[in-house]
Amino acid sequence: xxxxxxGRSRAAQVVLEEIALLQQAPTxxxxxxxxxxxxxxxxARAIHFGGLRFKGxxxxxxxxAIPRDLAESNFFGHARGAFTGAYDSHRGHFxxxxxxTLFLDEVGDLPLELQAKLLRTVExxxxxxxxxxxxxxxxxxxxxxxxxxx
Numbered sequence: 001x002x003x004x005x006x007g008r009s010r011a012a013q014v015v016l017e018e019i020a021l022l023q024q025a026p027t028x029x030x031x032x033x034x035x036x037x038x039x040x041x042x043x044a045r046a047i048h049f050g051g052l053r054f055k056g057x058x059x060x061x062x063x064x065a066i067p068r069d070l071a072e073s074n075f076f077g078h079a080r081g082a083f084t085g086a087y088d089s090h091r092g093h094f095x096x097x098x099x100x101t102l103f104l105d106e107v108g109d110l111p112l113e114l115q116a117k118l119l120r121t122v123e124x125x126x127x128x129x130x131x132x133x134x135x136x137x138x139x140x141x142x143x144x145x146x147x148x149x150x
Contacts, residue, residue, distance in 0.1 A: 082131025
């Protein structure tokens with residue numbers, strides 16, 4: 001049940017004001033923190049769908065649920081034949097979110113070396129699929145949630 005005064009506190013008003021500002025800033029990446037169940041994904045969706053990127057895709061990734069051996073392929077994609085079982089080429093999460101928003105939940109649960117690759121992609125705006133040598137440009141906004149307890 002939603003309380004009738006939900007969203008009227010000063011703290012909630014500050015969050016809504018910040019969302020309105022971020023909706024007009026299409027390229028900035030955003031760190032969203034808070035306890036489980038406090039609406040971090042809702043905030044990311046509000047920024048995306050109320051902002052300049054609303055026509056682009058909104059892709060949510062639960063980083064804690066990605067198996068270690070598939071994580072790099074999931075994020076960056078792969079070329080056909082890049083590894084055993086890669087029968088077709090695959091667009092990773094960054095390419096799927098191109099022109100829109102990629103929401104990373106529990107990014108701290110990923111291996112550190114993969115976190116470094118994610119950071120390089122966020123900073124450089126390019127991905128290289130596994131099994132390829134050519135970079136592909138990507139234009140994504142990244143609102144992400146740090147590990148629980150941060």
